[in-house]
Amino acid sequence: MTDTAANPLRAGLRLERTPTPSVLVIFGASGDLTKRKLLPALWALCEDRSLPPGFSVVGIARTPMSHEQFRQQLRDTTAADKTVDPSVLDNFLQGLYYHSGSIDDPNMYISLKALLEQIDKERGTEGNRAFYCSTSPSFFPKIVEQLGRAGLVTPNATGSGWTRIVVEKPFGRDLASAKELNQTVLKVFDEKQVYRIDHYLGKETVQNLLVLRFANTIWETNWNRQYIDNVQITVAESLGVEQRGPYYEEAGLVRDMIANHMLQLLTLVAMEPPVAFDADAVRDEKVKVLRAVRPFSDGRLKTDMVRGQYAPGFIDAGKVAGYRQEAKVSPTSNTESYAAVKFFIDNWRWEDVPFFLRSGKRLPKRVSEIAIQFKPVPHRLFQDSTADVLAIRIQPDEGMTLQFDAKVPGQSMRERPVLMDFRYGTSFDVAPADAYERLLLDVLLGDSTLFARRDEVEAAWTIIDPILRYWNSTPAQEFPNYDAGTWGPDAADDLLGGQHRRWRRP
Amino acid sequence: MTTIPLMELDADPTGTLSHEAIESMLHAIWDDLNKSNPTSRTRVRTLNLLIYVPETPSDEVRNEIARVALAHPGRTITIHPEAGPAHAEVTVACRVGGSAEACSEQIMLRGGDSDGEALLSLALALLHPGLPVALWWYGPPAFARRPFVTLLDAADHVLVDSRTWPEPYAPLRQLAEIRKHYMGNLRFSDLQWVAITPWRQQIAQAFDAQMVHEIMPAVNAVVIRYNGPQYVVGAWLLAGWLMSSLGWQLADGPVLRDQTGVTIPLQAAGRPMTLALRTQGPGDGITGLSLHPAASAATSFSCELLPDGVNVIARMEVAGSAPLERVTPRLRLPMTMLIGEELALGNNDPIYTRTLDLTIALAEKLRGSL
Numbered sequence: 020m021t022d023t024a025a026n027p028l029r030a031g032l033r034l035e036r037t038p039t040p041s042v043l044v045i046f047g048a049s050g051d052l053t054k055r056k057l058l059p060a061l062w063a064l065c066e067d068r069s070l071p072p073g074f075s076v077v078g079i080a081r082t083p084m085s086h087e088q089f090r091q092q093l094r095d096t097t098a099a100d101k102t103v104d105p106s107v108l109d110n111f112l113q114g115l116y117y118h119s120g121s122i123d124d125p126n127m128y129i130s131l132k133a134l135l136e137q138i139d140k141e142r143g144t145e146g147n148r149a150f151y152c153s154t155s156p157s158f159f160p161k162i163v164e165q166l167g168r169a170g171l172v173t174p175n176a177t178g179s180g181w182t183r184i185v186v187e188k189p190f191g192r193d194l195a196s197a198k199e200l201n202q203t204v205l206k207v208f209d210e211k212q213v214y215r216i217d218h219y220l221g222k223e224t225v226q227n228l229l230v231l232r233f234a235n236t237i238w239e240t241n242w243n244r245q246y247i248d249n250v251q252i253t254v255a256e257s258l259g260v261e262q263r264g265p266y267y268e269e270a271g272l273v274r275d276m277i278a279n280h281m282l283q284l285l286t287l288v289a290m291e292p293p294v295a296f297d298a299d300a301v302r303d304e305k306v307k308v309l310r311a312v313r314p315f316s317d318g319r320l321k322t323d324m325v326r327g328q329y330a331p332g333f334i335d336a337g338k339v340a341g342y343r344q345e346a347k348v349s350p351t352s353n354t355e356s357y358a359a360v361k362f363f364i365d366n367w368r369w370e371d372v373p374f375f376l377r378s379g380k381r382l383p384k385r386v387s388e389i390a391i392q393f394k395p396v397p398h399r400l401f402q403d404s405t406a407d408v409l410a411i412r413i414q415p416d417e418g419m420t421l422q423f424d425a426k427v428p429g430q431s432m433r434e435r436p437v438l439m440d441f442r443y444g445t446s447f448d449v450a451p452a453d454a455y456e457r458l459l460l461d462v463l464l465g466d467s468t469l470f471a472r473r474d475e476v477e478a479a480w481t482i483i484d485p486i487l488r489y490w491n492s493t494p495a496q497e498f499p500n501y502d503a504g505t506w507g508p509d510a511a512d513d514l515l516g517g518q519h520r521r522w523r524r525p
Numbered sequence: 526m527t528t529i530p531l532m533e534l535d536a537d538p539t540g541t542l543s544h545e546a547i548e549s550m551l552h553a554i555w556d557d558l559n560k561s562n563p564t565s566r567t568r569v570r571t572l573n574l575l576i577y578v579p580e581t582p583s584d585e586v587r588n589e590i591a592r593v594a595l596a597h598p599g600r601t602i603t604i605h606p607e608a609g610p611a612h613a614e615v616t617v618a619c620r621v622g623g624s625a626e627a628c629s630e631q632i633m634l635r636g637g638d639s640d641g642e643a644l645l646s647l648a649l650a651l652l653h654p655g656l657p658v659a660l661w662w663y664g665p666p667a668f669a670r671r672p673f674v675t676l677l678d679a680a681d682h683v684l685v686d687s688r689t690w691p692e693p694y695a696p697l698r699q700l701a702e703i704r705k706h707y708m709g710n711l712r713f714s715d716l717q718w719v720a721i722t723p724w725r726q727q728i729a730q731a732f733d734a735q736m737v738h739e740i741m742p743a744v745n746a747v748v749i750r751y752n753g754p755q756y757v758v759g760a761w762l763l764a765g766w767l768m769s770s771l772g773w774q775l776a777d778g779p780v781l782r783d784q785t786g787v788t789i790p791l792q793a794a795g796r797p798m799t800l801a802l803r804t805q806g807p808g809d810g811i812t813g814l815s816l817h818p819a820a821s822a823a824t825s826f827s828c829e830l831l832p833d834g835v836n837v838i839a840r841m842e843v844a845g846s847a848p849l850e851r852v853t854p855r856l857r858l859p860m861t862m863l864i865g866e867e868l869a870l871g872n873n874d875p876i877y878t879r880t881l882d883l884t885i886a887l888a889e890k891l892r893g894s895l
Binding site (some may be wrong): 025026027028029030031032037038039040065066068071072073104106107109110141142143440 | 567723726728729731771831833835836841847850852874875877
């Protein structure tokens with residue numbers, strides 16, 4: 020990362036952070052993620068002038084392709100965009116290289132090393148390299164081992180001649196495999212060089228959670244078991260499994276959403292203030308939350324979670340198939356496409372406050388939201404008073420809403436819930452950057468605050484493993500149990516317990 | 526953007542125009558809005574923006590003010606003194622953002638008298654309590670005149686634009702005096718400083734590269750190119766920024782003038798060097814900067830506006846390697862962004878403050894050589 024001691028001209032420049040000249044090596048460069056997300060995000064960073072001179076990309080995949088064909092991918096992506104300046108694009112494309120080869124082949128890494136040395140010489144990248152594993156997770160260990168063997172990993176995480184590695188989720192499929200993957204990676208890389216990417220953490224509103232909580236005093240006094248009745252975190256998708264049937268059949272919703280994205284959100288809501296806004300301080304606090312999550316006893320495995328699978332139904336007035344009718348999905352599949360789980364965090368702040376996490380496919384709309392449901396007043400002076408809610412909208416239409424009671428004008432004393440709204444689009448008039456832009460830039464800058472650390476990943480799997488084991492051993496008899504286009508199985512309502520609690524309709 | 530139809534109010538025969546009457550008009554507008562669409566429009570209050578427009582505002586100026594007001598919603602009070610009785614125009618403008626419209630109040634005060642004295646009392650009474658006050662002085666400065674001084678007392682932040690100054694020396698000196706008077710209790714911004722920020726970024730980013738950073742001890746000449754007399758303060762600010770950041774100082778010795786500009790003696794750690802300000806290059810504004818090391822040095826750096834006028838090329842050359850080039854779009858920040866950048870910064874910009882000190886010293890040296 021650049022600092023003002025090394026470069027006094029950066030002092031006071033409050034706009035873009037820029038990494039040192041470097042190369043991003045993408046394994047899986049012919050894949051969908053590279054085309055849809057990584058290259059467009061890099062191009063957006065270039066247009067935003069956030070990339071350094073000499074910045075280069077090396078794409079690696081088995082598919083034979085020339086440098087020019089690889090560059091053409093980005094040309095195609097940007098072709099329809101009339102705002103693209105051809106001179107800027109051409110200059111960026113000059114830094115794109117393609118290296119064809121098999122991930123298993125040691126010779127590929129030797130020739131890669133030669134190419135990187137050539138780029139260092141020609142483009143001043145000074146041996147700074149980030150390797151991005153955008154392949155199937157089964158290839159991660161091979162890539163890591165071969166990089167180590169080929170001498171492509173320097174011990175530096177920062178400074179000149181640094182090496183970093185980016186690993187896409189899933190980080191294992193259970194605790195044992197996550198530990199194994201971590202051990203493999205950490206034989207070659209130091210933890211400080213490892214960036215486990217969960218794109219949810221790159222979203223503006225997710226980061227704003229930290230600002231909301233730790234840059235304002237008004238919440239802190241209320242942010243605890245004394246005032247909060249429950250927390251509801253919803254990540255709903257209206258899409259089905261689309262073309263990802265085989266992956267989904269293996270993963271299921273809990274692995275796909277709850278084990279990573281949603282537990283990350285939970286930690287940000289529940290964590291204590293970190294001593295500083297730096298990678299280790301923030302992640303230390305997140306890990307403490309995960310370690311304080313109450314383990315699932317046998318009894319709670321039966322009562323504190325609900326799984327579901329969608330039947331045919333309607334989305335946006337259009338008929339859609341049920342999960343078992345989707346392409347490449349077993350007609351007797353036992354995979355969950357919906358889950359709602361009640362968590363407790365056993366610590367001073369949160370004892371006995373339930374955190375309800377629910378996520379599903381083929382729900383009525385795509386929406387992610389965290390709702391902090393405050394307790395009702397201890398003694399009701401007014402008949403109609405309702406509990407206050409702070410709803411934090413992560414997507415779409417990022418922002419937050421505070422719902423509280425106000426008197427209805429008139430002679431009688433009647434109340435009604437009213438809303439105070441904050442919307443990113445309204446207040447800032449700026450479209451938030453794509454999560455990958457932020458996270459790729461952080462990798463190049465060496466800022467791992469928004470990435471998962473080893474102990475964080477393993478602590479998350481420690482929580483999730485019993486759920487997976489239990490569901491695996493007790494196939495759901497009632498599947499499918501909710502219609503596409505509804506908010507999930509009825510049993511999810513019972514999960515909330517207590518008459519005053521209802522799922523918030525996001 | 527939605528603009529609610531304008532409501533107007535004139536002073537009564539005694540010349541009085543009550544701020545309460547203006548507030549009542551705003552209330553009436555909000556009442557109508559709430560009745561017609563209560564949920565989707567939000568009255569946003571983030572700041573008071575006072576705008577002083579000494580000349581009769583053209584449609585272009587009015588549109589620019591409206592855009593700024595919409596981008597920074599709150600209460601915008603535009604003061605345009607002219608002959609005739611005081612007159613107020615009030616409107617609420619909304620822009621769509623997300624699912625709701627963010628609405629801000631815009632008040633235009635005209636007439637009063639040519640000094641604007643009458644309008645000032647009205648403007649000060651109309652400020653939202655508790656919200657910061659930014660004063661945007663539109664057009665050439667009148668730093669010594671009363672309206673400016675009166676408004677300074679109400680303001681937390683003053684924005685001027687040196688690109689509108691008919692000549693640069695006197696305003697710079699006055700600005701220095703005013704800053705000294707307020708002793709850091711009032712924030713000053715020059716929109717030209719914000720306008721050159723993309724150049725500063727380009728140059729600073731290039732200096733992240735070790736090869737460029739290493740040439741600094743060998744640099745003995747700096748050339749800054751610009752076009753257009755209104756951008757001369759921008760060129761001085763860029764020079765002042767380099768000087769303050771890199772420890773360069775003005776040196777004794779004559780300023781040399783020729784048809785393309787001036788050359789000023791500097792010194793860096795006892796080493797003599799020169800700063801040249803040249804009026805050349807495509808387009809207007811800052812058009813380029815180059816660092817020239819001593820003849821024996823192997824590396825050089827330049828950052829130039831391309832002939833197309835829309836892109837900038839940063840070029841680094843190291844002996845034995847191909848030149849490294851980065852082409853990026855030239856950022857020309859519109860007025861809404863220039864002001865937005867400054868409003869977003871809560872405190873004084875210390876880099877601007879120290880740059881301004883050197884810029885004033887540079888201007889004094891240049892004035893002395895005239």
